[in-house]
Amino acid sequence: MTGFKNFEFVAGLVLIVLIGGAVALSGLLFPDGGRAMDLTARLTAPFTGWNHPLGTDPLGRDILARVVVGGRVSFFVGIVSALGAVVIGTVVGLLAGYYRGPWDMFLMRFADIQLALPFILLAMTVIAIIGPGLDRIIVLMIVAQWVQYARLIRGSVLSLRQAEFVQAAQSYGLPDRKILFGHILPNAMGPLVILATLNVANNILLESSLTFLGLGIDPLVPSWGGMLADGRNYIQTAPWVTIFPGLAIMLTVLGLNLLGDWLRDRLDPLGATK
Amino acid sequence: MQPARGIAPRAGTSPPEADLPILSFILKRVIQAGFVLVAVTLFVSFAIRLTGDPAVMMLRESANVTPEDLARIREGLGLNRPFLVQYGDFIGGLLTGELGNSFFRGAIAPLISGALGATLLLALTSLAVSLLISVPLGIYAATHRGSFGDQLVRVLSLAGLSFPNFWLGIMLVLIFSVTLRWLPPSGFTGPQSLIMPAVTIGVILTSTNLRIVRTTMLDVLSSQFIMVARAKGLSQTAVIYKHALRNSSIALVTYLGLQFGSLMGGLVVVELVFNWPGMGTLAIEAIAQRDYPILQTVISILAVLIVAVNLLVDLTYMLLDPRIRLE
Secondary structure, three states: OHHHHHHHHHHHHHHHHHHHHHHHOHHHHOOOOOOOEOHHHOOOOOOOOOOOOOOEOOOOEEHHHHHHHHHHHHHHHHHHHHHHHHHHHHHHHHHHHHHOHHHHHHHHHHHHHHHOOOHHHHHHHHHHHHOOOHHHHHHHHHHHHHHHHHHHHHHHHHHHOOOHHHHHHHHOOOOHHHHHHHHHHHHOHHHHHHHHHHHHHHHHHHHHHHHHOOOOOOOOOOOHHHHHHHHHHHOOOOOHHHHHHHHHHHHHHHHHHHHHHHHHHHHOOOOOOO | OOOOOOOOOOOOOOHHHHHHHHHHHHHHHHHHHHHHHHHHHHHHHHHHHOOOOHHHHHOOOOOOOOHHHHHHHHHHHOOOOOHHHHHHHHHHHHHHOOOOEOOOOOEHHHHHHHHHHHHHHHHHHHHHHHHHHHHHHHHHHHHOOOOHHHHHHHHHHHHHHHOOHHHHHHHHHHHHHHHOOOOOOOOOOOOHHHHHHHHHHHHHHHHHHHHHHHHHHHHHHOOHHHHHHHHOOOOHHHHHHHHHHHHHHHHHHHHHHHHHHHHHHHHHHHHHHHOOOOHHHHHHHHHHHOOHHHHHHHHHHHHHHHHHHHHHHHHHHHHHOHHHHHO
């Protein structure tokens, strides 16, 4: 079992470092931002030459460059929206769990409503009204996900506030703010980190789904979901246009899932995030 | 707050009083579900109103629209009435099945009944596919814990969770329709049209179900009544299928109920890939045409379905496992 756990960690880390590193350096590796069109080499098949190792799309744009540059959107949306949800969810969860009362009522009822409305449907309705865009997707994901963190933190706070070290801190007369952020939060961090890792993975999948549906980010910006939407019409003649961006999504999400799974065993042996 | 709350019932309470916690639990859950439904439908109805004047949208393709035309349409659609009256009408329509008219596609009720049938057919088939794969594999992994096969199952289930479902669908089309020409790429032309969409959703479901089956089986297999069953000399097959599987299936059913919402979300995208004539395709078409009455109805009905399934699972679970009532 430990052998398997090490394998999970190493494989996840290798995937994320390789893909994340290439995406982070995409500005240096592909200064044209994947936009250069080589009209003499449209729909070049992959693995046929060094100019376009993964082939080209119908406009003669290099698939490798677009996959690497397109990763920026995915990583940005995934990480920023998870961070936003973590911050809001943590604050609300701490307050709801520590003070109970109306905060708690509001949080739990809000969570009930969100359970009944799958994110994709919520996003479809809202985006149909306000129009697509990178910022809107991020805001929507934060709105949809902060509740998970709030519930998780609330649960930890409920059990931790009876703990002796918290009661000791209270008897010292420490202000609530210091007790919440200095004593309770550090002890509730493990499950939070795991959930955030898995949520970054999930956000990358959601963003690409929405962009694929035409409800995500601007089609002119290279992105994995957008490339899949473009490639769909060429699936019969040029399947590589669709295969590589999908593989990029899959390997990134797999890497994050492997790391999340490994973290779960390290930080959450009791299974609060299951 | 009553001071007596939380205190165990005194000895000698009569049976009807003993049933009260169950009734109050049921009532609480039903009221909660009703509250959620009102909130969701209010939100959707209100949000749809923000999209602009439906009368203008209906006539946007026609030339020479006069203010009188617009007023007549508003009158006809009942849009000049207060929001809450219109909302009440919409809810009444949902309850009686009179769903009114769309902007461009006539009556909504027949559109919905066709699409809902297609979506449920796909959902149930995918569920069946995933159970057929995940239950035996999960049992295998749990009974061979730590073996190569167990680890393979875990890696496969993590990989399955990492697929963008729509991309998996496109890849199946590439293999089975474009290359091998075995299956129709899209639409609904017969039972064979069901195979690829059901497998696409099924793979994602299988990955999560596998983990649940494996973990709960591991839990159950280490419990005392299994040891007793083994000590009685029951065969391994009887222990696993008669005792362990039955007990771990409670957790699986609950989990499936909780996942119903995200299953519906996943269906929306996969339906589009296969041009499957379900609720997701209907919703996407409604968005493209800005046909908001359809969108409002589709989302409300899906929410009702999800809330109903969750409520049902909660109540069943409570009846099966009395410990839950205490929360």
